[in-house]
Amino acid sequence: MVELKSDTALAAMREAGRVVGNALAAVQQEAAIGVSLLELDEVARGVLAAAGASSPFLGYRPSFAPVPFPAVICASVNDAVVHGVPDGYRLRDGDLVSIDCGAVLDGWCGDAAVSFTVGTARPEDTALIAAARRALEAGIAAAVVGNRLGDLGYAVGAVARAGRYGMLEGFGGHGIGRRMHEDPHVPNEGRPGRGFPLRPGLVLAIEPMLTAGGRGDYRTDPDGWTLRTTDGSRAAHMEHTVAVTEDGPRILTLP
Known part of the structure; x- marks a missing residue:
């Protein structure tokens, strides 16, 4: 069931989203050569605690997961696409890091992710991150009243195809509100004019995941969470x- 949010709910979600944006900014600022992924998780925990927010990630256990998720961020490095479990790995020069974070504040959720490099960036990594950002921006631009989910997915996918990047089949974004994952599923590929109509009050987590390998094939780590590209x-x-909204898309997870 798809729930349309009131203006009051959107204002509350903006506060939850602000916490997420601040947590991601703090994590990116602290990410440096030699810092461990567990230390970055502690940074995010501190931001959430200071805001009086909790984590929708910590303890989350969907049907596919062998164990509950143990952290407040997903930390995916290099060939890890999403759902990376923070551990004692210490960042190295040139690592490509993707951090996903959520927050629950006053019963409402926010969810966002960012990718960046540590130390000296490879040109191909810089291009990949830029393409993922453009894909997100294209999806956001398509999130207008009168469009459909197919238009949004097509906008995201067109950026990936233009750069000959891969995407994980079947993965995408989601509705969000009182729960982190709500209807509808938000595809990263779509056909224009098809799918659920976009209406005022619909809140979506839009999340392109691009791989430098053009196929987008992946495997799951033994931890049951981390998804990695099969070609490395x-x-x-x-x-x-x-x-x-009637006034266009409104980003709720800016810091």
Whole structure:
């Protein structure tokens, strides 16, 4: 069931989204050569705690997961696409890092992700991250009243195809509100004019996941969470929580 949010709900979701944006900014600022992924998780925990927010990631256990998720961020490095579990790995020069974070504040959720490099960036990684950002921006621009989910997915996918990047088949964004994952599913590929109509009050987490390998094939790590490219190519993940309004798309997860 798809729930359309009131203006009051959107204002509350903006506050939850602000916490997410601040957490991601703090994590990116602290990410440096030699810093561990567990230390970055602690940074995010501190931002959430200071805001009086909780994490929708911590303890989350969908049907596919062998164990509940143990952290407040997903930390995916290099060939890890999404759902990376923070551990003692210490960042190295040139690592491509994707951080996904959520927050629950006063019963409302926010969810966003960012990719960046640590130390000296490879040109191909810089291009991949830029493409993921453009794909997200294209999806946000398509999140307008009168469009359909197919238009949004087509906008995201067109950027990936133009750069000959891969995407994980079947993965995409989601509705969000009182729960982190709500209807509808938000595809990263679509046919214009098809799918669920975008209406005022619809809130979506839009999240392109691009792989440098053009196929987008992946495997799951033994931890049951981390998804990696099968060819070892690097990946980038960008996400914002976005509200569809009469005045156009409104990004709720800016810091």
